[in-house]
Amino acid sequence: MDLPxxxxxxxxxxxxxxxxxxxxxxxxxxxxxxxxxxxxxxxFPFEEIKTIIGSWSxxxxxxxxxYGTTKGYVPLLEEIADWMVKxxxxxxxxxxxxxxxxxxxxxxxxxxLFLNKDDAVIVELPSFIGAIAxxxxxxxxxxxxxxxxxxxxxxxxxxxxxDCKKKGKTVKFIYTIPNFNxxxxxxxxxxxxxxxxxxxxxxxxxxVEDDPYGELFYDGTVEDYLPVxxxxxxxxxxxxxxxxxxxxxxxxxxWIVADGELVAKLELQKQSYDAFxxxxxxxxxxxxxxxxxxxxxxxxxxxxxxxxRDAMLGALERYMPEGIQWTTPKGGFFIWLTLPGxxxxxxxxxxxxxxxVAFVTGDAFLPEDYARNYIRLAYSxxxxxxxxxxxxxxxxxxxxMIG
Amino acid sequence: MDLPxxxxxxxxxxxxxxxxxxxxxxxxxxxxxxxxxxxxxxxFPFEEIKTIIGSWSxxxxxxxxxYGTTKGYVPLLEEIADWMVKxxxxxxxxxxxxxxxxxxxxxxxxxxLFLNKDDAVIVELPSFIGAIAxxxxxxxxxxxxxxxxxxxxxxxxxxxxxDCKKKGKTVKFIYTIPNFNxxxxxxxxxxxxxxxxxxxxxxxxxxVEDDPYGELFYDGTVEDYLPVxxxxxxxxxxxxxxxxxxxxxxxxxxWIVADGELVAKLELQKQSYDAFxxxxxxxxxxxxxxxxxxxxxxxxxxxxxxxxRDAMLGALERYMPEGIQWTTPKGGFFIWLTLPGxxxxxxxxxxxxxxxVAFVTGDAFLPEDYARNYIRLAYSxxxxxxxxxxxxxxxxxxxxMIG
Numbered sequence: 001m002d003l004p005x006x007x008x009x010x011x012x013x014x015x016x017x018x019x020x021x022x023x024x025x026x027x028x029x030x031x032x033x034x035x036x037x038x039x040x041x042x043x044f045p046f047e048e049i050k051t052i053i054g055s056w057s058x059x060x061x062x063x064x065x066x067y068g069t070t071k072g073y074v075p076l077l078e079e080i081a082d083w084m085v086k087x088x089x090x091x092x093x094x095x096x097x098x099x100x101x102x103x104x105x106x107x108x109x110x111x112x113l114f115l116n117k118d119d120a121v122i123v124e125l126p127s128f129i130g131a132i133a134x135x136x137x138x139x140x141x142x143x144x145x146x147x148x149x150x151x152x153x154x155x156x157x158x159x160x161x162x163d164c165k166k167k168g169k170t171v172k173f174i175y176t177i178p179n180f181n182x183x184x185x186x187x188x189x190x191x192x193x194x195x196x197x198x199x200x201x202x203x204x205x206x207x208v209e210d211d212p213y214g215e216l217f218y219d220g221t222v223e224d225y226l227p228v229x230x231x232x233x234x235x236x237x238x239x240x241x242x243x244x245x246x247x248x249x250x251x252x253x254x255w256i257v258a259d260g261e262l263v264a265k266l267e268l269q270k271q272s273y274d275a276f277x278x279x280x281x282x283x284x285x286x287x288x289x290x291x292x293x294x295x296x297x298x299x300x301x302x303x304x305x306x307x308x309r310d311a312m313l314g315a316l317e318r319y320m321p322e323g324i325q326w327t328t329p330k331g332g333f334f335i336w337l338t339l340p341g342x343x344x345x346x347x348x349x350x351x352x353x354x355x356x357v358a359f360v361t362g363d364a365f366l367p368e369d370y371a372r373n374y375i376r377l378a379y380s381x382x383x384x385x386x387x388x389x390x391x392x393x394x395x396x397x398x399x400x401m402i403g
Numbered sequence: 404m405d406l407p408x409x410x411x412x413x414x415x416x417x418x419x420x421x422x423x424x425x426x427x428x429x430x431x432x433x434x435x436x437x438x439x440x441x442x443x444x445x446x447f448p449f450e451e452i453k454t455i456i457g458s459w460s461x462x463x464x465x466x467x468x469x470y471g472t473t474k475g476y477v478p479l480l481e482e483i484a485d486w487m488v489k490x491x492x493x494x495x496x497x498x499x500x501x502x503x504x505x506x507x508x509x510x511x512x513x514x515x516l517f518l519n520k521d522d523a524v525i526v527e528l529p530s531f532i533g534a535i536a537x538x539x540x541x542x543x544x545x546x547x548x549x550x551x552x553x554x555x556x557x558x559x560x561x562x563x564x565x566d567c568k569k570k571g572k573t574v575k576f577i578y579t580i581p582n583f584n585x586x587x588x589x590x591x592x593x594x595x596x597x598x599x600x601x602x603x604x605x606x607x608x609x610x611v612e613d614d615p616y617g618e619l620f621y622d623g624t625v626e627d628y629l630p631v632x633x634x635x636x637x638x639x640x641x642x643x644x645x646x647x648x649x650x651x652x653x654x655x656x657x658w659i660v661a662d663g664e665l666v667a668k669l670e671l672q673k674q675s676y677d678a679f680x681x682x683x684x685x686x687x688x689x690x691x692x693x694x695x696x697x698x699x700x701x702x703x704x705x706x707x708x709x710x711x712r713d714a715m716l717g718a719l720e721r722y723m724p725e726g727i728q729w730t731t732p733k734g735g736f737f738i739w740l741t742l743p744g745x746x747x748x749x750x751x752x753x754x755x756x757x758x759x760v761a762f763v764t765g766d767a768f769l770p771e772d773y774a775r776n777y778i779r780l781a782y783s784x785x786x787x788x789x790x791x792x793x794x795x796x797x798x799x800x801x802x803x804m805i806g
Contacts, residue, residue: 172409279652
């Protein structure tokens with residue numbers, strides 16, 4: 001039968017994600033993939049997870065396998081509230097927490113809750129592909145704002161919002177990844193965090209703060225990476241956290257911290273999206289925090305990833321030809337390359353893949369018809385040797401193309 | 404700040420689910436809850452799950468904790484395809500499978516893919532509350548069709564669709580739970596399965612077949628409960644399966660079997676909903692099938708649940724006053740009570756809860772302004788003794804009210 005004739009307007013709007021198509025090519029054996037932003041798989045705390053599961057009493061196991069509530073497992077909610085206050089210095093007054101099936105679900109819920117067709121969302125240029133997909137899925141429009149070395153360009157942000165207002169477009173929220181932005185690796189400076197909040201206040205537009213990497217810093221101090229939400233006493237920042245980089249993405253556990261009434265609405269929406277997040281995963285995440293494994297893991301991973309980052313920065317320095325620029329991330333998983341304007345990253349990709357090196361072209365993280373001379377490199381799940389080899393090969397391709 | 408002023412039209416449409424409000428009251432200690440449709444928690448295969456996880460090699464554990472693909476873990480997809488062909492007698496020709504985060508996500512994806520505002524969905528009266536919530540969440544309209552003892556009333560179905568057409572309403576699909584409908588316990592007879600498909604063909608409207616309980620039959624033979632999809636060679640049936648009742652709801656793993664192109668679209672939609680379903684859970688489900696644990700569990704649970712059903716039917720027979728009618732489910736978790744027309748189930752609920760007995764009022768499973776004299780009873784997660792005690796108390800309340 002002709003099912004597509006029955007599709008909704010929103011379904012007809014769905015497009016295949018380029019990154020996923022590219023990553024399929026990157027999955028072949030012997031490929032050095034600097035593509036997906038995977039955590040270092042050699043470091044997953046599998047033994048700790050087995051210890052946790054092995055310690056469960058019969059009653060606890062029964063609860064871990066049973067239906068759960070939509071809001072989340074209460075002891076996990078308590079652990080996260082404590083974490084937000086003590087570790088992230090966020091006041092929970094008037095705020096509440098919803099467990100989500102990864103941060104991707106948080107983005108889907110927020111899109112559904114805020115966006116009517118053609119409503120605008122402010123995103124950084126470049127920004128996380130999964131967020132962009134979620135906003136498009138709710139028929140929203142993307143308004144890009146430039147990043148400089150200190151994060152979002154406050155002047156450009158102000159102009160963009162003012163311009164939207166002038167044109168009668170409704171801006172529903174500002175989406176930002178302040179720490180080690182995916183894909184650029186750029187961090188919002190401490191000074192600009194307050195300024196971002198000031199813009200939000202001036203225009204009365206909430207901020208969605210996506211913070212998957214905040215604990216994984218390799219330079220500076222913890223104070224440099226505390227959330228924008230820390231500065232917010234009016235419930236205008238909606239904070240997204242996740243266990244994907246602090247434990248395992250395979251468990252699919254994230255959380256939203258936001259105004260209590262908003263959380264209640266998001267909870268209602270989540271009921272029809274997936275009823276509740278895996279209780280089994282939530283029990284693991286809860287014990288992982290309670291037992292302090294999370295702290296040991298973070299301490300270890302800061303060292304592991306710092307070495308990888310340094311290896312990639314060193315290799316870029318050693319091998320790259322003139323005319324290529326890159327960011328120096330203070331944490332997270334990614335480095336962003338700017339090629340000379342006439343070089344098409346997709347051409348680079350095709351030639352590199354032939355030589356068994358993969359990455360993601362920058363246009364995946366940008367609105368359509370934006371410049372095509374960017375590349376995202378992930379060092380997070382690669383051995384030091386392969387990072388060096390991968391960059392050497394990529395540099396060779398670029399040298400040939402630049403000529 | 405005033406967040407609600409920024410909400411989307413769909414958010415303003417969100418309503419709190421009554422069942423969840425009622426179940427909160429049911430969670431107090433010593434309550435005999437016949438409310439939630441929980442699997443028997445004393446029977447969860449926790450030892451098998453520990454054996455499975457304990458058997459994983461280092462490489463397998465790494466993959467189970469890492470990011471996964473949106474479509475699902477390939478060996479699990481293969482196990483399910485095999486299951487659909489051999490156990491469910493479904494032809495997979497032209498059909499494909501998508502792993503979902505429980506069947507609830509399948510319902511959300513299908514709603515999003517098919518429904519524009521005010522599009523109609525045909526549902527049984529009564530029908531699953533999570534499905535109704537998903538359809539409303541996509542701003543769809545519910546068109547109810549009566550059930551008789553043999554399942555959906557084919558004449559009423561035909562009339563309802565014809566009537567929608569006459570009024571210019573677009574009907575996007577027919578949603579049915581043919582085996583032991585939640586909440587009524589009613590099963591679609593073998594004869595009527597073909598007739599349902601004939602209606603779908605006549606009007607060219609697909610069927611969404613939700614089959615969480617199909618393996619859990621206590622009377623008849625396996626042939627009686629094979630899916631409607633088995634009879635379909637045109638890709639008009641979209642089949643939903645889940646591990647929630649065959650392993651654990653806490654793992655959140657379900658699947659959709661449908662036309663290949665439709666599955667590709669659903670996969671795209673799932674990308675922005677939660678990127679992928681827990682790899683950890685999928686690995687457990689895969690090994691659980693591969694090792695044959697699923698068959699042992701099903702065999703055991705048919706006996707466990709049959710005893711519970713028989714206990715509840717026996718108690719109803721023993722204790723209920725004249726004027727109360729109930730269904731006799733051939734499988735699944737639920738019995739549906741029809742009270743005398745003048746009795747309001749919510750009044751019954753309030754009085755029962757005072758005596759520590761909870762259930763769900765039938766209006767939760769029906770369109771607004773439908774009759775209020777129905778009750779759903781779940782026997783699935785209660786000891787035999789408590790089933791007897793619970794029915795005795797409920798019967799006492801009803802006897803007083805009927806007077």
